[in-house]
Amino acid sequence: MAEAPSNTAPSNLMPIVVVCGLLIAGFLMLTLLSSGARDRQLNKSQIGFGALGPWLIAQDIPARQSHPRLSPRLDALSLRILPIFDMNLATDGLDPETRADRIKDYDQRDLDLSVFHDKLMELESVVLFPKWRGALIETGIAHEQALVPADLYSNLARQLDLEGLQVLRGGAEFATQTLWDSFEVSLFHAQRFDVSTLPKQCRTSLRFGRDALIITCALEDADHPVHFVADPDLMNNHGMAASDNAAFTADYITNLIDESEHPVYIDNSPNLLTATAESQERQDYERGSDEMSRFFMYPFSLFWAVLMIVLAVLFWRGSRRFGPVQSYGPAPRELSKRAAIAAKASLLRLSGNDGHMVSDFVRLQLQDLGARSFGGALGQGNEARFMALLARRDPDLAQEFSAVTDVLINDGADMAPQVLDRHLAIYQTLLKKVVQHYEPV
Numbered sequence: 001m002a003e004a005p006s007n008t009a010p011s012n013l014m015p016i017v018v019v020c021g022l023l024i025a026g027f028l029m030l031t032l033l034s035s036g037a038r039d040r041q042l043n044k045s046q047i048g049f050g051a052l053g054p055w056l057i058a059q060d061i062p063a064r065q066s067h068p069r070l071s072p073r074l075d076a077l078s079l080r081i082l083p084i085f086d087m088n089l090a091t092d093g094l095d096p097e098t099r100a101d102r103i104k105d106y107d108q109r110d111l112d113l114s115v116f117h118d119k120l121m122e123l124e125s126v127v128l129f130p131k132w133r134g135a136l137i138e139t140g141i142a143h144e145q146a147l148v149p150a151d152l153y154s155n156l157a158r159q160l161d162l163e164g165l166q167v168l169r170g171g172a173e174f175a176t177q178t179l180w181d182s183f184e185v186s187l188f189h190a191q192r193f194d195v196s197t198l199p200k201q202c203r204t205s206l207r208f209g210r211d212a213l214i215i216t217c218a219l220e221d222a223d224h225p226v227h228f229v230a231d232p233d234l235m236n237n238h239g240m241a242a243s244d245n246a247a248f249t250a251d252y253i254t255n256l257i258d259e260s261e262h263p264v265y266i267d268n269s270p271n272l273l274t275a276t277a278e279s280q281e282r283q284d285y286e287r288g289s290d291e292m293s294r295f296f297m298y299p300f301s302l303f304w305a306v307l308m309i310v311l312a313v314l315f316w317r318g319s320r321r322f323g324p325v326q327s328y329g330p331a332p333r334e335l336s337k338r339a340a341i342a343a344k345a346s347l348l349r350l351s352g353n354d355g356h357m358v359s360d361f362v363r364l365q366l367q368d369l370g371a372r373s374f375g376g377a378l379g380q381g382n383e384a385r386f387m388a389l390l391a392r393r394d395p396d397l398a399q400e401f402s403a404v405t406d407v408l409i410n411d412g413a414d415m416a417p418q419v420l421d422r423h424l425a426i427y428q429t430l431l432k433k434v435v436q437h438y439e440p441v
Helices: 012-033 037-044 050-057 099-104 111-122 135-139 151-159 244-259 289-296 300-322 332-350 355-374 380-393 395-414 417-437
Strands: 064-067 079-083 123-127 167-169 174-179 183-188 191-193 202-208 211-217 226-229 262-266
Touching: 012 167, 012 300, 037 289, 050 064, 050 244, 050 262, 079 111, 079 244, 111 123, 123 380, 151 167, 183 244, 202 244, 355 395, 355 417, 380 395
Parallel strands: 064 262, 079 123, 079 262, 123 226
Antiparallel strands: 167 191, 174 183, 191 211, 202 211, 211 226
């Protein structure tokens, strides 16, 4: 048995191909070209620092958040707040692919060791040690298993030039202490530095119980110190909501900037974004081909992605509403002739064996041909003029067409069904020739 031909034409598959292509392109732009999406999610999470800047501004402390497209001048900043979310600054971690990988992830934001040291050398900084894994972001539960294992801090301390520094951690409870006789600070699974293991270049700035919550260390070849905070919950999004943590943070930073009018720089970027003071000399700037790539980076990538998805929806809706694009072979005029002939033939077939209906239809059709040729109302005069015109153009066709129309008009009512069918077939054939080749002018 021969295989049945497929009913799916290539033109019917084209809308599906185009829609799928647009959707794939849109989602790829959302995921791949939206650079920094993971960083933005981290800043808004429980362990992020997205709320620190607005809080400081609300306390009349100038502050600004880092932005990948902006490069603030160092002489316009007073202090850098630098949280660490990387347990190994010497290597780049792998991006988690599954939720289980994100739960176990220790490195929410890769930070290169050389970039980290450059940031410390540029500006006085407050560095916040890491504490939580990605499990707190994914589950929202500050469980003991969501903490970074304590044995991993020795390698991090060595990379930060804090060789031998040990990190201590409390149990599953809030440890509360009044600091500076005014602020009650509470920390869950409180994380501190063991004061007995402080490097020689460091000193305790703020104690929490018998241990250190903040230490200050001197840097070689730098005229400013760096401050290390053992527990990031002192300043992060969920920690600032506990007790007087937010109030203490504002007061602590106020003491560090010493009434400086320059803003505090909250550095949430793994890149070195700050710039040195601008020179007064003219500097030439050459635009390269990479300038165009900025139009496909965040936030422009969101615009392109949404545009792709909207185009896909519109194209799909249009293809379903109006059908696939059709290519017409013959000219539209010829198609209209064929449609007219088909409609007339259908009416003839619908008339069946009713000779009276056939006689009336043929008579009215001839009158219509005459009216279309010479204008005016339907009448016997136009019909005769049309037959005369047809006789001048094609005498043989006019004779045959006139004969069959006379028979159908005058004798159609009395014809036997078989004879009527035969004459209708002849009339349909001749009418097609008349309309195709001698259409009324």
